Amino acid sequence: MSPGYEQHGHEHHGEAGQHDHYAPRPLPRSLAAPAEAISAWRTRLLMVAAAAVIVSLVFLFVPGGRGHLLRAYLMGYMVCFGFAGGGLCMLMLQYVSGGKWGLLLRRPLEAMSRTLPLVALLLVPILFFMKHLYQWAAFPNAKETAEAYARGLMTQEQMLTANSKHAMLNPTAAVVLSAIIFLVFLTIMALLNKWSLERDQDPEAGTQESYDRWRIKFENLSGIGILIYVILMTAGAILWIKSLDVTWYSSIYGLQFLVGQGYQVLALSILSVILLSRFEPMKTLLRTTEQHDLGKFAFAFTMLNIYLCFAEFLIIWSGNVPDEIPWYLARIQGGWWVICSLDFICHWLIPFVLLLSRDLKRNKTKMVWLAGWMIFARCLDMFWLIEPNFKDAAGNLHLTNNLGILAYITVPVAVLSVWGAYYLTELMKRPLMNVNDPHLEEILEPEHAH
Secondary structure (H helix, E strand, O other): OOHHHHHHOOOOOOOOOOOHHHOOOOOOOOOOOOHHHHHHHHHHHHHHHHHHHHHHHHHHHOOOHHHHHHHHHHHHHHHHHHHHHHHHHHHHHHHHHOOHHHHHHHHHHHHHHOOHHHHHHHOHHHHHOHHHOOHHHHOOOHHHHHHHHHOOOOOHHHHHHHHHOOOOOOHHHHHHHHHHHHHHHHHHHHHHHHHHHHHHOOOOOOOHHHHHHHHHHHHHHHHHHHHHHHHHHHHHHHHHOHHHOOOOOOOOHHHHHHHHHHHHHHHHHHHHHHHHOOOOOHHHHOOHHHHHHHHHHHHHHHHHHHHHHHHHHHHHHHHOOOOOHHHHHHHHOOOHHHHHHHHHHHHHHHHHHHOOOHHHHOOHHHHHHHHHHHHHHHHHHHHHHHHHHOHHHHHOOOOOOOHHHHHHHHHHHHHHHHHHHHHHHHHOOOOOOOOOOOHHHHHOOOOOOO
16 A cells, blocks of 8 residues: 555555546446336335325315315425426526536426426316315405405405405406416426427537537526516415415515425425436436535525524514414414424424534435425425414314314325326436536546545
């Protein structure tokens, strides 16, 4: 053993081959996704979905179960929308910002964005049964809200607020706005995914001219695309979730949903690339350096998520405005204080504390478990946002009174499993790496960290 090995921890191979250890790694012969492994994962998800659907059907015959089936479906839908729409936004963010991290995530993000047609289809039941979820849909005009108030179905504040918002919150506007949102998102998605394939097939691939031409093309669409996405996603968040309580006001609600989508998309992306790294080509392409960077990125979104939610709560608490306080009171009184505490611990505290660790961010097994935990925590947070909007929510946490609340477990599992199977199907359709990208050469460099 040479003295150089003892002193520096690297083996020397003689004067002629002294730098062989630092030579770039060869690009795997095939960049195709491991079809056998992904097919097995997809089969398991479909089996879980089938089992969850069968169990969910039981709630049709449980008192209060039918209402909870629809609410739980909305929860599962919003998580799926977060993956699909958030994946599209994160893809555009990567094109604008650049970086090696985005090259690793580009194919998973593209696959998430290509699930938007399924997510648009999944919205149909919500729009069809909207009268069972939203007061503004059940009482779509001033005459009906007045009758609902007279019968005790709405408070005076709800009646007056619903009347003032009928221009946006009415069944026709809901369908039209939802159609516009998905039409725009699907157009952007189609262009980005189409150009991604054309980029690799460029006859001038590998040249600086090709790099610059495609970089500018993606940046031009993604820059304005992010702005459009934020505006339309905010409108969607208000329509599908915030309007469950027609009296609730929050100027930061859309931004909270945007950051929450980034949180869950990064979790799924990290989970995807680490599980794929058990096989080629990701086994060669995923370096510890990039995995560490992804962990730091997830940590940043966790901190931003904490900041926005706490800032909103602090402002409302210090303002002490009667119109705003009930929304929080419904989520911290009675048994909901337990859910609120679990949401804080699971959604923010645990990821924040664990992602402080450098060693954890570099450990594949621990990052897989943490990414899965973050997805679960996002679902818990969505439950905390949705269920307390309904009159019967205060007593629904007691299983002896209402077993229907368990639909919040089985229905989202079914919806997310179906979405996950479709995501894996899309992931198999393309190579896992763009070859016409200057960052590919950097990813193939060996690790230099000691």
